[in-house]
Amino acid sequence: GAGVSQTPSNKVTEKGKYVELRCDPISGHTALYWYRQSLGQGPEFLIYFQGTGAADDSGLPNDRFFAVRPEGSVSTLKIQRTERGDSAVYLCASSLFLNTEAFFGQGTRLTVV
Amino acid sequence: TQLLEQSPQFLSIQEGENLTVYCNSSSVFSSLQWYRQEPGEGPVLLVTVVTGGEVKKLKRLTFQFGDARKDSSLHITAAQPGDTGLYLCAGRTGYQKVTFGTGTKLQVIP
Numbered sequence: 327g328a329g330v331s332q333t334p335s336n337k338v339t340e341k342g343k344y345v346e347l348r349c350d351p352i353s354g355h356t357a358l359y360w361y362r363q364s365l366g367q368g369p370e371f372l373i374y375f376q377g378t379g380a381a382d383d384s385g386l387p388n389d390r391f392f393a394v395r396p397e398g399s400v401s402t403l404k405i406q407r408t409e410r411g412d413s414a415v416y417l418c419a420s421s422l423f424l425n426t427e428a429f430f431g432q433g434t435r436l437t438v439v
Numbered sequence: 440t441q442l443l444e445q446s447p448q449f450l451s452i453q454e455g456e457n458l459t460v461y462c463n464s465s466s467v468f469s470s471l472q473w474y475r476q477e478p479g480e481g482p483v484l485l486v487t488v489v490t491g492g493e494v495k496k497l498k499r500l501t502f503q504f505g506d507a508r509k510d511s512s513l514h515i516t517a518a519q520p521g522d523t524g525l526y527l528c529a530g531r532t533g534y535q536k537v538t539f540g541t542g543t544k545l546q547v548i549p
Contacts, residue, residue: 368529
C-alpha cells in the first residue's frame, strides 16, 4: 500500500484479555517503530526493529508487552493481561533506513474496560 | 531518559495572529524534527534541522535549532484555521530512536 497501515483502527477489550495490534509498513522500509500516545500528549517510544530484530525495546513498559517482526515486514504488538492503564493510541511508523524520515500510520485506539 | 519539554502546552489564538512554540531539553541532539498531528491521524513530519543555529522556513512557518542543539522553536506568522493541530518536536541522538516532546495543542479561531 501507499502508506503505513494499522489494524484494527479501534479495539475495545476487557481487562485481563490478550490483544494483538498489527502494523503493515511501507514496502521496502527496513526500520519499524511502535509508539504509544495518550490524549494530547507526545508519542512515547516502545520498540523499534531494524529488519527482523528488535534493535531497541527499552520502551516496553513491562513483560506483558511483546512485539515481533518475523519476516522483516509486518509487525505485531502483543499485550497480555491487559489493564485499564494500557488504554491509549498505539502508533506504528516505518522508515527506509533507521536515520531517514519516518512515516506514521493512523494508529490503533485501544480501550480496556 | 531524554526529556523534551514543549511550551506552551495549549494555545488558542485568533486567525491572523503570530505565535511561537518552544521545545527545550537538557540533552544535545544530532537532529531535531517538528511534526503536526491532526485528530485521528499519525504525526506528519514538517521539518528536520541538524545544524546548531540553523533556521528553516516553510511558507509561514519558521523553525530554528538552538546553537547548542538542545532547544528549538517554531514560529507561525499570520496563523490560519488550517494550522490547528498538535505540534510535536522530536529529537534524535546519533542512530538512536526518536524521542518526542510533550506536545503543544494549537487552536486557531476564525
